[in-house]
Amino acid sequence: MKNLRLKAARAGKDYSQQQLADLCGVSRQTINAIEKGDYNPTINLCIAICKALDKTLDELFWEE
Amino acid sequence: MKNLRLKAARAGKDYSQQQLADLCGVSRQTINAIEKGDYNPTINLCIAICKALDKTLDELFWEE
């Protein structure tokens, strides 16, 4: 399932996928795939994404 | 760096590494390595661990 919270948070910062990828030190395709939701990133990457977007893990990756 | 919050949460449930590993569907060595801190688990595994221990991602894996 898509990660719309991530997409929204990125939009809130007005970052492109490429910009966010650069901030996190990964490729654009990796960010794209995570938003698309068909995969399972590592926790370190999730943390890097959260910090780039001023969010926490629970805000972007936790689901009840 | 060691993940002492994870170790403490596991202790709080009185689970062995093996029991927690079984609940999460991974090997004991994987849990051991995560507590030891010398690696980078996937977010799905982190979520499985959190649910097994009644914690959230922020409580076990977020650092300011």
Next chain:
DNA sequence: TCTTTATGTAAAAAATACTTGACAAATTAT
């Protein structure tokens, strides 16, 4: 229009998470 930027997607290769099996040291229980 024409150009540039942003996004979606795919396949092969590289990097690394995770497993399995095994052994020793440390705890805990009997």
Next chain:
DNA sequence: ATAATTTGTCAAGTATTTTTTACATAAAGA
């Protein structure tokens, strides 16, 4: 004491994340 459980660690293999290269479409600007 000693037996059983738990933990720490290692090495080799498998599975999956991530990179790289590439192409196509959509949106935005000049």
